[in-house]
Amino acid sequence: MNRLRHRLAVCRAVAFVTYKEWSAYRTHSLVSAFVGPVYFIVQYFIWTAVYGSSSTFGGMELEQTIRYFGVSALIGYLTMDFADWNLQMLVRTGKFLIFALRPVHHRFFALSQKIGHRILGFFFEFLPCFFVFMLLFRIDIVPAYTGWTLLSVALTFLMQFYVNYCIGMTAFYFVQARGIRTVYMLLASVFSGALIPISFFPGALQRVMMFLPFQYTNYITAMVWTGSDSIGELGLSIPQAVLCQAIAAAVTALLSEVLYRASIRRFTAVGA
Amino acid sequence: MRYIKIYFTCLRIAFSQAAAYRADFLLGNIMSLLSNILFPLVTVVIYANGASFPGWSMWQVLLIQSVFAMSTGLSSMVTQGVMWATMDHIREGSFETVLLKPLPPLFYLTAVNFSTGSLGLFIGGLVMTVVSAVKSCTSAAGVPAFMVLFLAGAAVLCGLDLIMAAISFKWVGNSRIPEIFDSISEFGKYPAGIFPKAVKVLTAFIIPVASVGFFPASALLGEVEGYMLIAVIPCLVFLAFGIWIYHIMIKRYEGVGG
Numbered sequence: 125m126n127r128l129r130h131r132l133a134v135c136r137a138v139a140f141v142t143y144k145e146w147s148a149y150r151t152h153s154l155v156s157a158f159v160g161p162v163y164f165i166v167q168y169f170i171w172t173a174v175y176g177s178s179s180t181f182g183g184m185e186l187e188q189t190i191r192y193f194g195v196s197a198l199i200g201y202l203t204m205d206f207a208d209w210n211l212q213m214l215v216r217t218g219k220f221l222i223f224a225l226r227p228v229h230h231r232f233f234a235l236s237q238k239i240g241h242r243i244l245g246f247f248f249e250f251l252p253c254f255f256v257f258m259l260l261f262r263i264d265i266v267p268a269y270t271g272w273t274l275l276s277v278a279l280t281f282l283m284q285f286y287v288n289y290c291i292g293m294t295a296f297y298f299v300q301a302r303g304i305r306t307v308y309m310l311l312a313s314v315f316s317g318a319l320i321p322i323s324f325f326p327g328a329l330q331r332v333m334m335f336l337p338f339q340y341t342n343y344i345t346a347m348v349w350t351g352s353d354s355i356g357e358l359g360l361s362i363p364q365a366v367l368c369q370a371i372a373a374a375v376t377a378l379l380s381e382v383l384y385r386a387s388i389r390r391f392t393a394v395g396a
Numbered sequence: 397m398r399y400i401k402i403y404f405t406c407l408r409i410a411f412s413q414a415a416a417y418r419a420d421f422l423l424g425n426i427m428s429l430l431s432n433i434l435f436p437l438v439t440v441v442i443y444a445n446g447a448s449f450p451g452w453s454m455w456q457v458l459l460i461q462s463v464f465a466m467s468t469g470l471s472s473m474v475t476q477g478v479m480w481a482t483m484d485h486i487r488e489g490s491f492e493t494v495l496l497k498p499l500p501p502l503f504y505l506t507a508v509n510f511s512t513g514s515l516g517l518f519i520g521g522l523v524m525t526v527v528s529a530v531k532s533c534t535s536a537a538g539v540p541a542f543m544v545l546f547l548a549g550a551a552v553l554c555g556l557d558l559i560m561a562a563i564s565f566k567w568v569g570n571s572r573i574p575e576i577f578d579s580i581s582e583f584g585k586y587p588a589g590i591f592p593k594a595v596k597v598l599t600a601f602i603i604p605v606a607s608v609g610f611f612p613a614s615a616l617l618g619e620v621e622g623y624m625l626i627a628v629i630p631c632l633v634f635l636a637f638g639i640w641i642y643h644i645m646i647k648r649y650e651g652v653g654g
Contacts, residue, residue: 149570151567151570152570152571152572155570155572155573155575155576158576158579159572159575159576159578159579162579162580162582163579163582166579166582166583166586169586169590169591169592169595170586170590172590173449173450173589173590174442174447174448174449175447176450178446178447181445181447182445298419298420302420302424303419303420303422303423303424303426303427304423306423306424306427306428307423307427307430310427310430310434311434313434314434314437319437319438320437320438320441324441324442324445325441326444
């Protein structure tokens with residue numbers, strides 16, 4: 125119990141310091157209040173043109189698709205992560221040594237940092253865009269099932285972190301892991317559902333996606349948020365989809381621990 | 397002549413630097429190539445599901461997006477490094493090292509920051525453009541207009557890079573400045589017909605991102621209109637404005653970092 129209390133205290137302290145540190149750059153976050161709506165406007169015109177010839181597309185109506193893209197942007201603000209970039213930078217420069225010597229696991233430290241960073245994101249990215257989407261664009265952005273949505277967002281938050289941390293650990297092997305990060309970001313941009321809902325892809329591909337991490341970092345949560353009662357090719361209900369997400373997050377967390385134990389032996393602290 | 401010699405020396409050094417991290421260089425460029433195949437997936441998925449952009453075939457839309465990618469690759473190689481280097485120097489308060497060089501600062505930064513990592517993007521865009529052009533049954537008659545409009549589009553992107561770099565003199569350390577302009581340039585990746593008139597005018601003459609993908613592709617398809625050629629003027633003005641504002645902002649450099 126004491127150990128848990130201590131870890132919570134560490135998490136709170138790191139999150140608070142990160143929040144304060146990034147508050148100095150709060151205009152970074154406010155950029156989203158412009159960028160998010162502009163991307164949304166582009167999506168609006170694209171899909172309005174595409175739906176011009178048919179009322180439904182990929183099993184979704186125009187209104188649902190527009191809502192999906194608004195929600196997708198908001199999920200991004202709540203769960204955005206750069207643990208991969210940070211870790212590979214620390215390994216490449218040799219600065220990881222500082223963290224290796226501390227009595228706190230670096231992964232836990234990084235997760236606490238992310239919590240602080242995203243609390244800032246909540247105030248300076250999520251809330252402005254939420255109100256722009258709701259009041260200016262008049263889209264129904266309120267979650268259909270608040271409890272399931274919160275749980276799903278939390279799982280996406282963890283999933284993104286653990287996946288990115290695994291990607292960052294490739295720096296222990298390649299030193300400069302920019303290429304691998306690019307590969308992942310490229311695949312994630314398409315298969316997470318950020319560019320296009322997964323339900324628009326062929327059925328066979330959707331089934332394969334169930335075993336890949338991408339859709340658990342955006343698509344599932346966006347569908348849970350919009351209250352879809354039949355998610356993807358398998359027609360998952362919301363509880364089933366969230367359960368799949370929880371399993372995926374647990375597996376990825378386990379994988380990150382296995383990878384960490386294997387990777388840390390390769391750390392030379394020299395940098396490159 | 398001296399400047400050309402310096403520029404090519406810097407190019408040689410850039411490729412030597414890339415060779416220091418060969419695996420990363422190769423992987424990065426292969427990824428840039430693959431991104432050209434994956435990025436237009438949205439368009440492919442739309443058409444595969446039986447929907448379409450009214451009046452446009454899949455290959456015609458892909459042509460717009462391929463030309464856009466090629467133009468982005470070209471501008472990234474030439475000026476994107478200037479933007480990042482300027483931002484870094486200003487944040488660290490080390491821009492003096494650039495000002496002390498016996499070369500014009502903008503030329504120096506352009507020469508030493510040639511981005512080899514964007515080579516794959518350019519080649520991928522070129523391949524996709526050729527494939528899309530062949531599949532769209534374009535004619536060679538549109539090539540001269542295409543070349544003019546393509547270079548005008550690349551000038552817009554270079555101008556955007558320089559404007560972003562100039563902004564960083566005042567908005568110190570904001571690595572998200574490019575996102576603002578990336579979001580605006582999204583309008584250039586799709587047929588202009590899907591946007592309302594106000595957006596069309598804005599993207600043709602004010603922030604001429606339509607010149608990056610849509611106009612050159614229209615020229616290849618033989619559908620070039622008079623206003624598209626007129627839009628070359630704002631493109632050049634845009635680049636000139638980028639160079640001018642960069643030089644103006646250099647004078648505002650404070651040297652304190654941020």
